[in-house]
Amino acid sequence: MSDIEVEADNRLRPVSDAGVQSLIASIEELGVIKDAIHVRRKRRASGNTLVLMAGGHRLEAAKQLGWETIPARVWADVTDDFARLMEIDDNLSGADLSNLELSVFLAERKRVYERMHPETKNGANGGRGGKRNEMEIISFSKSVAEKRELSDRHIRNFIRIGNVLSPREVAELAAAKEPLKLKDLMALAKIGEPIVRADIIGRLSSGEVKSVADAIGKLQPGKSNPTNPDAAAFEKLLVAWKRAPKKMKRRFVADHSAELLGLLKDLDGEL
Incomplete structure (x- = not known):
């Protein structure tokens, strides 16, 4: 050994x-x-x-x-792809995987399978390889699907989660005190703004919140302390910035560059 x-x-x-x-x-x-x-x-x-x-x-x-x-x-x-499939299938067939781990393995298996069989990739040669592939990625063992009660919808959801989350986000979520429920992982996968998703993942992994809904609630302006108008205004500004597309952020900075530079100089003088 x-x-x-x-x-x-x-x-x-x-x-x-x-x-x-x-x-x-x-x-x-x-x-x-x-x-x-x-x-x-x-x-x-x-x-x-x-x-x-x-x-x-x-x-x-x-x-x-x-x-x-x-x-x-x-x-x-x-090949390296064969070795990766061996690792994935060994875990999918016998390991006690969390929803997060299952998402990572199924998404990675889809990527590897498509590299090995490019004709199955969605849109390849004008076909519908993607949908067929989602089922083929677990066809190596019907017992896997039966054991985990995986439907077509489950597979698509797990793959979507695994595709959206970065390795760093996966590691951070894996370190959380409590494993995330599938509905929370799905909610994370629907958050398109990386900064907002990173904020929520940080709150989840630290134990500050127990669900994505709780984290989003903390980011909503209506949750602010009404007796502190400054805090409420800051939270509204923060949420608007996090939700804005990068293109709009660049436009905002360009349009208000002089004002922003003045504020930075003021802040530098206070430090």
Whole structure:
């Protein structure tokens, strides 16, 4: 096992201690590891090495149990996209995924599948590949759909969420104390302004609010303290700025540049 390299920065789902401990308990009870891990031979400057494709939790559990070897399927001459699909399908088939993780995996599988099969991409050659692809991305196992009760609508929703959220936003949401409900993830996916979405995600991950609706409520002018007109005016200005398209923001700055420069000079003199 010491020969297996794990490219941690390139994996979609980090290894969690809770997941590893659950596997260790299962292995100790059964006396065997249920599934083999999957590794690929990859060329390095120093020579060929074994790189993990699927089974990060299983590999870590075996290490903590003190094993020197582990059941493994070794693949040669496979592409990076094949390796990514292996990681994704391994997790979709057996891992206990949150709504956020499921969104990330399904969206990434759609992207990888379209790279491998460009004819299925929406609009390719004037066809309707996109809709067919949304179902094909889980056709590798009907049990996955049945186990998670995924309908066509669920799949489209998860893919939309995974496409909208950036890796940084995913990491921030994953660090939240409580996992987000699907309706909150859908609400986030509908927020087109990145600054507003980042603000809401920050509030969710810090525990300041428990839902997207609560966060939006805090951004609404009507929620301000009526006895503090300055705070109310500031909140209205802030919300209007966050909701404005970039083009309008640039126009506003250009039209009021002299006034803004004067305010910046005043502020600089107060510091």
